Structure formats: C-alpha cells, structure tokens
Amino acid sequence: MSEPAATDDKTSSPPPPPAQHKSWADEADDDAEAANETTAPTTAVPSSSSPSLNVDELSIDENKKPPKLLDDPEDSNIQAVTSGDTPYTSAATFEDLNLSAELLRGLYVEMRFQKPSKIQAISLPMILNPPHRDLIAQAHNGSGKTTCFVLGMLSRVDPSVQAPQALCICPTRELAIQNTEVLRKMGKHTGISSECAVPTDSRDSLPIQKREPIKAQVVIGTPGTIKKWISFKKLGVTRLKILVFDEADQMLAEDGFKDDSLRIMKEIEKFNSSCQVLLFSATFNDIVKNFVERTVKKDHNKLFVKKEELSLDAVKQYKVRCPDELSKIEVIKDYIFELGENVGQTIIFVRTRQSAKMLHKSLVDMGYEVTSIQGALDHEERDKIVKEFRDGLTQVLISTDVLARGFDQQQVNLVINYDLPIKHTAEYTREFEPDYEVYLHRVGRAGRFGRKGAVFNLIYDEKDERLMSKIENHFGTRVSEVREKSVEDYKAALKEAGLLQ
DNA sequence: GCGTTAT
Numbered sequence: 373m374s375e376p377a378a379t380d381d382k383t384s385s386p387p388p389p390p391a392q393h394k395s396w397a398d399e400a401d402d403d404a405e406a407a408n409e410t411t412a413p414t415t416a417v418p419s420s421s422s423p424s425l426n427v428d429e430l431s432i433d434e435n436k437k438p439p440k441l442l443d444d445p446e447d448s449n450i451q452a453v454t455s456g457d458t459p460y461t462s463a464a465t466f467e468d469l470n471l472s473a474e475l476l477r478g479l480y481v482e483m484r485f486q487k488p489s490k491i492q493a494i495s496l497p498m499i500l501n502p503p504h505r506d507l508i509a510q511a512h513n514g515s516g517k518t519t520c521f522v523l524g525m526l527s528r529v530d531p532s533v534q535a536p537q538a539l540c541i542c543p544t545r546e547l548a549i550q551n552t553e554v555l556r557k558m559g560k561h562t563g564i565s566s567e568c569a570v571p572t573d574s575r576d577s578l579p580i581q582k583r584e585p586i587k588a589q590v591v592i593g594t595p596g597t598i599k600k601w602i603s604f605k606k607l608g609v610t611r612l613k614i615l616v617f618d619e620a621d622q623m624l625a626e627d628g629f630k631d632d633s634l635r636i637m638k639e640i641e642k643f644n645s646s647c648q649v650l651l652f653s654a655t656f657n658d659i660v661k662n663f664v665e666r667t668v669k670k671d672h673n674k675l676f677v678k679k680e681e682l683s684l685d686a687v688k689q690y691k692v693r694c695p696d697e698l699s700k701i702e703v704i705k706d707y708i709f710e711l712g713e714n715v716g717q718t719i720i721f722v723r724t725r726q727s728a729k730m731l732h733k734s735l736v737d738m739g740y741e742v743t744s745i746q747g748a749l750d751h752e753e754r755d756k757i758v759k760e761f762r763d764g765l766t767q768v769l770i771s772t773d774v775l776a777r778g779f780d781q782q783q784v785n786l787v788i789n790y791d792l793p794i795k796h797t798a799e800y801t802r803e804f805e806p807d808y809e810v811y812l813h814r815v816g817r818a819g820r821f822g823r824k825g826a827v828f829n830l831i832y833d834e835k836d837e838r839l840m841s842k843i844e845n846h847f848g849t850r851v852s853e854v855r856e857k858s859v860e861d862y863k864a865a866l867k868e869a870g871l872l873q
Numbered sequence: 874g875c876g877t878t879a880t
Contacts, residue, residue, distance in 0.1 A: 596878035
C-alpha cells in the first residue's frame with residue numbers, strides 16, 4: 373500500500389449530503405457573490421486523524437516571528453512555513469516517500485528520475501502525509517513542480533474506487549494536455565485512469581448530455597470544460613480527495629480565472645469539505661499571494677521564494693535596441709537565427725494574435741521555416757503545431773502568451789521577446805506596467821531543469837526602455853545590451869549563455 | 874492586451 377491515509381480517509385470523510393443543489397446552469401444570480409468572495413472557507417474541518425492544530429501559527433506576521441524552516445539544502449532559497457505540530461522531513465530519495473512499487477517504477481523507468489528535486493523533496497512529504505493539509509507552493513520555473521502535484525494525485529488515489537478522486541485545473545488547453553501526458557507516463561504501471569477535460573472541435577465528439585459520467589480517477593483540464601462537466605453532472609465531486617491548481621496565481625487572479633476557480637472550489641466544498649487543495653506556481657505577486665492565503669484552509673502549509681531570487685541564473689538575459697519595428701525582424705533573421713542555428717529550439721513571444729500572424733507571415737515569406745500558435749486557431753491546429761514543435765520538426769515557434777506558462781520543451785534554449793509583456797489594468801494608468809510574472813514565465817521556457825538558455829528582449833522605443841528597466845529593477849537583475857548590428861555582441865552573448873563554443 | 878465553454 374502506497375499510502376496509509378487512503379484507508380484512513382475513507383473512514384473520516386463525511387457521507388455525501390443529498391444532492392439537491394441546483395446546477396450552475398441556472399444560478400447566474402450567484403455570480404456576484406462568487407466574485408466578491410474573499411474570506412476563507414468557513415468549513416476548515418481537519419480530518420479526524422489530524423493532530424491538534426496550532427492555527428494561530430498561520431495568522432502571524434511572518435516578519436515578526438521566524439518561520440519554521442525545514443532542513444534547507446545548501447542552494448535552496450525556498451522558505452517553508454508549516455502549520456501545527458506535524459513534523460515534515462525532507463525526502464532525500466523517492467523511497468523516503470512510501471510510494472507504491474508501481475509508482476517508483478514510473479519515476480525511475482518511465483521518467484528516468486533519480487532523486488527528488490528541492491521543491492519535490494520539501495513539498496512531497498507535506499502533500500502525501502496525513503493530515504493532508506492544503507499547500508501553497510512556489511518554486512522556480514523548470515524546477516519540477518509538475519511532478520509534485522502529479523505524484524500527489526497518483527499516490528492519493530485509491531485504485532479500487534472507480535470515480536474521480538483527483539482534479540487538476542490549468543489555464544490553457546496545452547498545459548492540461550501536457551500535464552495529462554506526464555501523469556499517464558508517471559502512472560503507467562499503476563493502472564490509474566485519467567481523463568483530459570479540454571474543449572474539442574465539436575464534430576467528432578458526443579454532445580455532453582449524451583455522454584456517460586466520468587469514471588476516470590484523475591481529471592486534468594481547463595476551467596470551462598471542467599465547469600461544464602460538473603454542471604451537467606458528468607463529473608462527480610463527492611469522491612475528490614485532492615484538488616490542484618496549476619499556475620495557481622493566474623487561476624486565482626482577478627483578471628485571470630478567479631471566478632471560475634472559486635466557483636469550482638465552492639462546489640467541491642459543498643459536498644466535500646476535506647478535499648486537499650494544492651496551489652502551485654513559479655509566481656505569486658503580493659496581491660494574489662494575499663488572496664490565495666485566504667482562499668485555502670487556515671491550517672495550510674506554504675512555500676515561497678523571494679522575488680529577487682526567482683530569476684533563473686542559468687538563463688542569460690539580453691536586450692537589443694532596434695531603431696524601428698521593422699528592424700526587429702531583421703535582428704531575428706540576420707543575427708539571432710544565423711548565429712543561433714544550432715543552439716536548440718526557439719520560442720518568439722508576441723503580444724497579440726495579430727502580430728503572431730504577421731510575424732509568421734513575414735518570416736515564412738522570407739523563406740524561414742517557422743510556425744505560430746495563438747488562441748484563435750482551431751483546437752486541432754493548435755495540437756498539431758505543438759506536436760510538430762515537440763517532435764523537433766520545427767525549430768522556431770512564434771507564440772502569444774498561450775505558451776508563456778508551463779510549456780515544457782527541454783530543447784528550447786532561446787526565448788525572444790518580440791514584445792515585452794505588459795500588464796493591463798482596468799483603470800486608466802499614467803504609464804504601461806510590465807507584467808513581471810509573465811516575463812518570468814516566458815524566460816522560464818528556456819533553461820528547463822537547470823539547462824542553459826538565453827533571452828533576447830527586442831526594444832524599440834521609450835516605452836520599451838522603461839518597461840525593460842522596470843523589469844531589471846523588479847528582479848534586481850542586469851540585462852546587458854547587445855548592439856543591434858554587432859555580430860560580435862551576439863556571439864559573445866550566446867557564448868556567455870553557454871550556447872556557443 | 875492574452876487566456877477560457879457551448880448552447
């Protein structure tokens with residue numbers, strides 16, 4: 373048995389209340405309430421097996437009282453605050469986690485992992501051991517967060533129960549598909565079933581009303597489809613033991629998926645107050661951090677990283693000053709493509725769907741083999757473009773921020789910011805603000821798991837200059853300039869980044 | 874701006 377708590381949970385979970393709740397289809401009137409919900413869930417009921425909780429510990433000001441630190445690997449800068457008296461020991465090996473033999477086989481044979489990464493070593497004991505407290509976990513891009521929650525879902529599922537027991541919600545279709553693939557690979561020998569809940573180009577698929585209820589033990593998907601499946605009673609929530617939000621800061625941000633996410637959380641809570649909630653992301657700005665801490669149960673555990681320590685040292689950042697918009701294309705094809713030909717794959721990020729199309733056309737017309745992806749494409753087309761890139765059939769992919777977060781392709785060594793990411797605020801603002809979180813996530817598409825990488829930020833006017841220097845200040849990093857027409861500068865940059873001999 | 878359901 374991989375996990376003693378599986379049987380324990382069965383005895384401690386309350387019987388499901390009568391299902392007399394109305395479905396979402398007819399409760400649009402609850403929207404305002406859901407949108408304004410800022411208080412923590414009122415039903416923070418610990419499972420009957422939990423030791424006495426020191427809830428006060430969580431409400432303290434972190435600056436006044438030193439947090440309890442776990443044993444801290446030398447180069448780790450993850451701050452852990454644990455709730456109550458439960459001692460957690462960092463896992464030096466996967467064996468330390470009491471995983472099933474089938475799961476260990478998945479980790480070693482299928483995934484080829486050797487030992488837990490830092491975030492895995494620290495977070496997995498918190499996720500897997502009773503009393504299964506909620507967890508907010510921040511860790512660097514490419515540091516192995518997916519494994520944390522995938523392993524958490526796989527090992528908390530009771531294989532003998534054929535009903536959804538783990539649910540993971542992701543901001544994009546691509547990320548949901550990727551996470552499903554990771555789970556299937558890692559769980560290959562466990563026999564655990566899974567379903568990916570993302571929209572499909574209707575034609576071939578049965579309308580939702582005619583479909584059988586989901587029996588898969590793990591469901592991973594995007595908010596709209598998950599909401600729909602729940603509201604049509606095709607996805608039961610009563611047996612859920614673990615709920616995961618990937619890219620949780622975006623999933624709970626005001627301009628993100630906050631309403632959908634809270635709606636789903638509340639629906640699950642109605643039937644199932646003991647469901648463990650995991651929130652994972654590389655970024656949590658102060659506003660969303662404050663909010664998410666009030667969204668999960670009070671006795672949650674948390675892991676955070678200081679923003680100054682969040683940039684990846686292995687990925688070098690550069691800026692190129694371009695005299696006009698058109699010269700950005702020249703820089704890309706004449707310098708970055710020429711010199712970066714053999715450095716691996718490249719993602720070029722743009723701000724709008726339209727510029728993705730235009731840049732794509734320009735480069736294709738000039739004879740370059742590039743593809744592009746953005747949300748206006750058909751689902752099938754999106755899947756095809758991603759597959760071709762994953763298979764290495766394309767070297768250069770132009771993308772909107774649909775791929776800014778989570779997209780894991782280890783051969784990506786070069787990221788080009790054709791446009792810098794900007795924050796949109798509802799109000800009129802004096803000045804453009806960079807979207808620091810998106811910037812960091814884009815950078816994180818290179819340098820997966822400690823690999824080398826470089827980012828070229830294309831700057832062309834005063835607005836870009838200001839955005840760039842704000843980004844430098846925010847992360848306390850220096851972004852050195854590569855002169856637009858200096859082959860030597862590009863070479864030196866790629867050498868410094870470790871991508872060129 | 875970008876992202877996310879389908880009737």
